[in-house]
Amino acid sequence: MTETRSVRAESVQADTGESIAEFVRRARVWLADNMPPIDPTNLPDVDRGKEAPWLRAKELQKKLFEGGFAGICFPREYGGLGLPYAYQKAFDNETRNYEMPIILNTPTFTICAATLLDTGTEEQKQQRIRAVLSGDEILVQLLSEPSGGSDLAGVITRADRKGDKWIINGAKTWSTSAFAADYGLLLARTDWNVPKHEGLTMFLVPINSPGITMRRIKQVDGGEEFCEEFFDGLELGDDAVVGEVNGGWAVASRQLYHERRAVGGGSEFASGIGAEGKSEQPIGYPALLAAAGQPDNERLQEIAGRALVHRAVKDQLIDHVYHAVLDGSLPPAGGSIIRIFHAETVQCEMDSALAIAGTGGVVDDGSDLSRFGDRFLSRQAASLGGGTNEIAKNIIGERILGFPREYAADRGVPFNQVKRGRT
Amino acid sequence: MTDVASPERLLFASTAQAFLEKEASLSQVRELHAAGRSFEPDWWRRAAELGWASLLVPEELGGGSVSGDGVADLALIAEQIGRTVAPGPLHPVSTVLAGLVDADDVERHSDTIEALVSGELVASWAVYEPGQAWSPLQPSVTATPTANGFRIDGVKDRIEAGPESDVYLVVAKSDGALRQFLVPADAHGVSVEPQQSIDLVKRYAKVTFDGVDVDESAAVGTAAQTEALIARQSQVAQVLQCAEVVGILDTVMDFTVQWGFDRHSFGRPLASYQALKHQFADMKIWLEACRATTRAAVADVSARASSAEMSVSVAKSYVGEHAAPMLQRCVQLHGGIGVTWEHDLHMYLRRTTLYRSMFGTPEEHNLRVYSLTKELESAS
Numbered sequence: 001m002t003e004t005r006s007v008r009a010e011s012v013q014a015d016t017g018e019s020i021a022e023f024v025r026r027a028r029v030w031l032a033d034n035m036p037p038i039d040p041t042n043l044p045d046v047d048r049g050k051e052a053p054w055l056r057a058k059e060l061q062k063k064l065f066e067g068g069f070a071g072i073c074f075p076r077e078y079g080g081l082g083l084p085y086a087y088q089k090a091f092d093n094e095t096r097n098y099e100m101p102i103i104l105n106t107p108t109f110t111i112c113a114a115t116l117l118d119t120g121t122e123e124q125k126q127q128r129i130r131a132v133l134s135g136d137e138i139l140v141q142l143l144s145e146p147s148g149g150s151d152l153a154g155v156i157t158r159a160d161r162k163g164d165k166w167i168i169n170g171a172k173t174w175s176t177s178a179f180a181a182d183y184g185l186l187l188a189r190t191d192w193n194v195p196k197h198e199g200l201t202m203f204l205v206p207i208n209s210p211g212i213t214m215r216r217i218k219q220v221d222g223g224e225e226f227c228e229e230f231f232d233g234l235e236l237g238d239d240a241v242v243g244e245v246n247g248g249w250a251v252a253s254r255q256l257y258h259e260r261r262a263v264g265g266g267s268e269f270a271s272g273i274g275a276e277g278k279s280e281q282p283i284g285y286p287a288l289l290a291a292a293g294q295p296d297n298e299r300l301q302e303i304a305g306r307a308l309v310h311r312a313v314k315d316q317l318i319d320h321v322y323h324a325v326l327d328g329s330l331p332p333a334g335g336s337i338i339r340i341f342h343a344e345t346v347q348c349e350m351d352s353a354l355a356i357a358g359t360g361g362v363v364d365d366g367s368d369l370s371r372f373g374d375r376f377l378s379r380q381a382a383s384l385g386g387g388t389n390e391i392a393k394n395i396i397g398e399r400i401l402g403f404p405r406e407y408a409a410d411r412g413v414p415f416n417q418v419k420r421g422r423t
Numbered sequence: 424m425t426d427v428a429s430p431e432r433l434l435f436a437s438t439a440q441a442f443l444e445k446e447a448s449l450s451q452v453r454e455l456h457a458a459g460r461s462f463e464p465d466w467w468r469r470a471a472e473l474g475w476a477s478l479l480v481p482e483e484l485g486g487g488s489v490s491g492d493g494v495a496d497l498a499l500i501a502e503q504i505g506r507t508v509a510p511g512p513l514h515p516v517s518t519v520l521a522g523l524v525d526a527d528d529v530e531r532h533s534d535t536i537e538a539l540v541s542g543e544l545v546a547s548w549a550v551y552e553p554g555q556a557w558s559p560l561q562p563s564v565t566a567t568p569t570a571n572g573f574r575i576d577g578v579k580d581r582i583e584a585g586p587e588s589d590v591y592l593v594v595a596k597s598d599g600a601l602r603q604f605l606v607p608a609d610a611h612g613v614s615v616e617p618q619q620s621i622d623l624v625k626r627y628a629k630v631t632f633d634g635v636d637v638d639e640s641a642a643v644g645t646a647a648q649t650e651a652l653i654a655r656q657s658q659v660a661q662v663l664q665c666a667e668v669v670g671i672l673d674t675v676m677d678f679t680v681q682w683g684f685d686r687h688s689f690g691r692p693l694a695s696y697q698a699l700k701h702q703f704a705d706m707k708i709w710l711e712a713c714r715a716t717t718r719a720a721v722a723d724v725s726a727r728a729s730s731a732e733m734s735v736s737v738a739k740s741y742v743g744e745h746a747a748p749m750l751q752r753c754v755q756l757h758g759g760i761g762v763t764w765e766h767d768l769h770m771y772l773r774r775t776t777l778y779r780s781m782f783g784t785p786e787e788h789n790l791r792v793y794s795l796t797k798e799l800e801s802a803s
Contacts, residue, residue, distance in 0.1 A: 284800070285793065285796065286793075286796065286797045286800055286801075298790065301789075301790055301793045301794070302786055302789045302790050302793070303789075304789075304793050305740070305788075305789030305790050305791070305792040305793035305796075306740070306744075306785075306789045308737075308789075308792050308793065308796055309736075309737050309740045309741055309744075309788070309789060309792050310741070312716070312733075312734075312737045312792075313712050313715065313716045313737060313741045316712075316715040316716050316718070316719040316737075317711060317712045317715040317716075319715070319719075320711065320714060320715030320718060321711065321715075324711075330711075334711075337707065337708050337711055340704075340708055341708055341712060390701070392704075393700070393701040393704035393705070394697070394700065394701075394704075396703075396704035396707050396708070397694070397697075397700035397701065397703055397704050398700075400707060401680055401683075401694075401700075401703055401704070401707060403683065403684075403694040403695065403700050403703070404691075404692065404694060404695040406697060
């Protein structure tokens with residue numbers, strides 16, 4: 001499990017004997033010689049819904065891998081460096097002024113590769129983790145379905161045994177950038193005669209297989225990053241099974257655990273810091289007040305200051321929860337705390353930016369403020385993705401505070417007897 | 424803060440906890456209030472014997488801390504005090520000591536420091552002025568140079584433990600420069616008027632300085648370093664408030680969660696209702712965030728980091744914004760009993776509300792964070 005591995009990693013020096021300071025010095029020289037410099041205050045635009053940024057990210061990842069700076073916290077036997085989190089953080093700090101393959105972090109490194117590390121077969125780890133660290137492959141999660149997102153264990157995509165093959169039929173949705181991916185972690189039902197959690201199996205699916213049809217989902221802000229996939233008689237072998245047959249929930253739980261940490265920004269498997277691109281860039285409030293023609297408006301300065309406070313506390317909380325989970329003062333479900341705090345910080349920032357932008361946020365007057373109106377429209381995305389805030393609050397109530405679980409009509413009931421909505 | 428690493432620190436924390444449980448329980452706080460008292464001087468001397476007033480003072484001046492990180496040890500005590508909203512002048516004494524030990528002329532204040540460390544003397548920072556918001560660098564009190572020293576004129580108010588203090592550290596303007604002076608409460612020309620606060624035992628005072636003559640040696644630090652001393656004193660005062668509030672929130676959260684399990688309605692514990700469970704989840708998030716931001720501020724103040732002013736303002740704003748609403752939510756979750764005098768919640772709510780407003784409101788700290796951010800951006 002990740003926690004125990006990280007505890008050990010925190011307490012020992014790197015096997016190489018290289019101190020963090022030495023590592024950083026070496027990284028600084030290498031980055032200057034090899035990675036393209038950028039202005040962190042004026043990032044290139046990265047649209048996750050387009051092909052080009054993914055090709056670019058693979059290219060950059062390849063450079064990192066060849067330079068010996070990929071997968072800093074991934075084990076060496078799978079192509080990583082096997083170093084403690086402190087090395088990754090120190091490295092991240094050095095990358096601030098360089099173009100990094102940030103979009104590979106989530107879900108490829110922080111969720112999918114992290115889960116494979118926990119639950120995959122030796123062969124899956126050797127092949128997939130190495131391939132993503134070397135910039136050859138991209139991974140995606142195939143979890144949510146059109147019939148429902150929060151009740152993940154209620155998926156109805158089916159995997160039926162036929163000879164020595166598994167035949168997949170059904171549909172998945174909200175898969176992040178699946179169009180660019182090479183492999184996906186797909187949760188399917190393999191036994192309908194047992195309660196919902198007990199009849200699931202996780203499969204590692206080559207995305208470009210016959211039997212998969214993909215469609216883009218267009219979002220409020222016009223982005224087309226998310227996809228919907230239809231499975232029509234897709235054939236998989238036993239080597240595609242991750243974890244145990246009918247043990248898929250254990251694998252999915254690891255994904256959710258890694259996802260909550262990653263979405264909040266507390267994963268040691270992420271590399272590089274800062275925004276993915278211009279549209280994700282942190283809001284520069286003094287510039288925003290100036291653009292709105294209100295640089296000396298104390299009321300707006302206070303609103304901006306409050307947003308900056310929440311942003312700062314988010315970073316402090318990520319660090320605090322990471323260590324609290326490591327030392328056991330919080331259970332692993334502590335990730336839900338940063339997941340919600342992240343969403344609420346996004347809400348606070350979007351609301352603050354809209355308030356400061358004034359009419360410039362809603363009518364394009366040439367001040368370039370209308371993008372804050374557009375970002376406001378997608379505000380709730382951060383409160384929905386990676387499990388909704390409401391589900392995360394249930395988790396905090398039940399798994400951190402130990403409160404009684406919510407009533408569930410399907411608990412202990414064979415899945416084929418559970419009532420389902422019309423989809 | 425609560426991560427008690429070494430055995431010495433563990434012992435220090437458990438000794439403080441045992442002392443507070445026995446000598447500063449909630450019922451004792453209620454008794455003090457009923458008797459119209461703020462704290463017993465002898466009680467504070469015994470607390471000082473446990474080392475509470477020595478933490479910011481270097482060993483050569485008679486101080487010392489168990490972990491070598493005095494600011495963190497002090498924050499630990501403040502957090503423990505929050506658990507029973509205990510009385511006592513920990514904040515004002517620590518704030519004054521923070522200024523004295525950093526002053527270039529520290530040797531000539533060594534007697535005062537020694538008396539403060541032993542608990543024989545109580546001092547408080549006279550920084551607020553009537554009708555003015557938090558603005559420590561803009562005093563209207565004056566210190567006019569005389570043949571032997573200075574003559575202090577003007578009025579300060581909201582001085583914590585003002586009626587109980589033996590000496591005030593007064594912020595004043597002298598010949599256009601910002602200075603601080605130690606002025607004894609019994610000096611000729613000093614008159615003290617107690618001010619009640621929303622807290623059960625924290626008392627304040629308005630102090631008038633009417634032609635008070637002090638010796639040249641009453642000055643603390645040079646004019647050149649006064650602004651830095653005031654910044655340090657502010658940070659210590661603010662971070663102690665945050666730490667104490669974390670102790671309050673942790674305690675209140677614990678007993679409110681327990682109430683959620685114990686209290687039943689419609690045949691179910693309160694904690695089984697999703698609408699309430701989500702409110703508890705919000706409170707858990709606020710508590711951990713308050714803990715995180717306070718810990719970061721304590722670390723920065725302790726390390727005298729250049730980012731200390733920013734991280735203290737961040738913590739003071741966040742804790743100030745969330746702590747009182749969290750207490751009010753606990754009142755709501757308790758139902759009618761929560762608004763009675765008999766229940767302890769109001770004691771915690773009072774202290775939390777007091778600290779929200781003192782040494783800068785969240786709104787004032789938000790403005791500070793904005794201007795610090797702007798300065799940083801234009802510097803880079």
